[in-house]
Amino acid sequence: MPELPEVETMRRDLERLLQQQIFSQIRVIDDRVIRGISGQKFRDALLGERIQSVGRRGKALIFNLRQDKFLLMQPMMTGHFIYFAAGKPVSFNPATKIIFDFNSGDTMVYNDHRLFGRISLVKDLSEVKFLRDIGPEPWDLTYQRPWLAAALGKRTVPIKTLLMNQQFLAGIGNIYASEILFKSGIKPQRRAQTLKAQEIDQLFSWIPKVLEEAIALRGTSMLTYRDTAGERGNFSSRVQVYGRENQDCYRCAGKIRKIVQAGRSTFFCATCQK
DNA sequence: ATTCTGTCCTGTAGGC
DNA sequence: TGCCTACAGGACAGAA
Numbered sequence: 298m299p300e301l302p303e304v305e306t307m308r309r310d311l312e313r314l315l316q317q318q319i320f321s322q323i324r325v326i327d328d329r330v331i332r333g334i335s336g337q338k339f340r341d342a343l344l345g346e347r348i349q350s351v352g353r354r355g356k357a358l359i360f361n362l363r364q365d366k367f368l369l370m371q372p373m374m375t376g377h378f379i380y381f382a383a384g385k386p387v388s389f390n391p392a393t394k395i396i397f398d399f400n401s402g403d404t405m406v407y408n409d410h411r412l413f414g415r416i417s418l419v420k421d422l423s424e425v426k427f428l429r430d431i432g433p434e435p436w437d438l439t440y441q442r443p444w445l446a447a448a449l450g451k452r453t454v455p456i457k458t459l460l461m462n463q464q465f466l467a468g469i470g471n472i473y474a475s476e477i478l479f480k481s482g483i484k485p486q487r488r489a490q491t492l493k494a495q496e497i498d499q500l501f502s503w504i505p506k507v508l509e510e511a512i513a514l515r516g517t518s519m520l521t522y523r524d525t526a527g528e529r530g531n532f533s534s535r536v537q538v539y540g541r542e543n544q545d546c547y548r549c550a551g552k553i554r555k556i557v558q559a560g561r562s563t564f565f566c567a568t569c570q571k
Numbered sequence: 572a573t574t575c576t577g578t579c580c581t582g583t584a585g586g587c
Numbered sequence: 588t589g590c591c592t593a594c595a596g597g598a599c600a601g602a603a
Contacts (some may be wrong), residue, residue, distance in 0.1 A: 300596055317603080319582085329580090356597075373597045392581090412581050413597065427598080454574065470596050519584080520595060536588095559575065570588085 299372045301435075301468025302511035303522055303530060304356050307378060310525040311358070312351040314380050315405065319347045322398035330376075330394045330409055332417040342418055354422075355431050355467030365420050370407075371427070376414025379406050380413065380525040410521070432466045435505045440466075442501050449489045449497060456492065456500075457485035457558045468508065472517055472539045475564045477507045479538045483558070484570045485563045510535070537566040 299307070311502035320343050325336030334342070345364065352359040360416065381387045383402025392410035399405075407416070420430050433439040452459050458476040459465055469477065478485050481499040483492065492500070511517060516530030519540060523529065537547055541564060542555040551568035 303596070371597080374595065409580095410582060411595085413580065415598090452573085458574085461597090472596055517596075522596065560577080561597095 298378070299516065299522055300356060300470035300473050301353075301508055302473070302514075302532065303516035303524075304353050304358055304372065304468075305512050306515045306524055308351050308353040308358055310380070311378065311405075311534075314525065315348050315399065315436070316350060317347060318399040318401055318403065320344055321400045322396075324396040324398075325394075326396070327394040327412070329412055330407065330414060330416055332415050334418065339383050339418060348404075354428055355434070355463055356470065357427065359422070367419050367422055369415070369417050369419050369422075369425065371415040372409075373411075373413035373415065375411045375521050375524055376407065376409040376416075377521075378525055379408060379523070379527055380404075381406070396472060396533075405525075427463070430464050431461075432464050434467050435508060439504075442497070445501050446494075446497050449492055452489035454489055455485060455558055456483060456487050456489050457563050459489045460504075461559075461561070466504070469504070470532065471561050471563075472519070472536070473507055473511065475539045476537060477503050479565060479570060480507055482570055484567075485558060538566060540564065 323340040323343055325331065325340055331339045346362045349361045352361060356371065358370040358372070362368060381404045387404045387406065389406065390408065392408040394409050395405050395407040395416070397405045419425055421527040448465065457474050457478060460469045460477065461471065475485065477500070480503040481496065483500065485498050511532040514531040514535065515524055516522060517532040518529035518537060519533070538553050541553040544553050546553055546566040546569060549566065549568045551566050553564055554567055556563050
């Protein structure tokens with residue numbers, strides 16, 4: 298489900314709400330959401346641990362517990378946390394897979410109806426393949442115009458598919474790939490290495506701009522995404538092309554079209570995007 | 572090496 | 588209303 302803006306929204310909320318809190322009880326309702334160890338071992342290893350801070354890398358959330366202990370969570374399509382302050386009624390549903398209680402009396406539940414999400418405890422983040430192989434964040438020092446041009450030049454995949462490749466760049470998923478290409482005026486089917494200098498300029502500036510605007514609006518809610526308070530993201534109202542098949546383009550008279558690339562839906566305006 | 576396809580799951584929206 | 592199919596914010600193995 299969530300892409301970089303949604304995961305960053307979760308990170309900010311969770312760090313504000315849970316920093317310095319200590320796990321006092323953990324109820325694993327469905328073992329399948331935990332990777333590597335049993336629900337019982339997961340629970341035992343987490344009890345008494347204190348959340349020092351909450352980080353993010355691409356679409357992964359990282360709870361920093363100790364120098365050699367991290368709670369890693371990848372929401373994938375439908376995983377998300379809902380927070381309940383002490384004294385508030387905690388609400389569950391069939392998607393609730395883990396319930397975390399803290400010393401303060403606060404509770405955080407983990408919901409994931411499709412069970413694609415991953416939660417694990419790791420000693421060393423570099424032992425996680427996903428984190429070893431992931432590309433730069435769009436705000437890293439590496440993220441420079443010449444780096445982007447060189448990286449694009451080596452690839453023959455359609456630009457939309459490349460934008461979604463986490464080894465290329467961290468954090469962009471299916472919604473923002475379409476939105477970024479619309480803003481950049483580039484057709485999603487274009488092969489990465491065929492982009493002209495002026496198009497690379499557009500892409501280079503729109504990638505962080507679109508993501509930053511989405512973070513400021515607390516992400517996009519299409520179907521199931523909710524923040525830690527159970528609220529929808531407000532970028533949904535700014536979406537230009539995603540999910541708008543056959544509707545009018547906001548910028549020209551054309552219709553938004555939908556195609557499938559690498560098994561995923563892509564939306565674009567055939568008039569605005571060249 | 573890079574690129575593409577199918578798979579893991581469950582819920583829900585839309586067509587008939 | 589109720590059935591049936593298609594599809595859903597991701598990542599990865601295995602095939603081409």
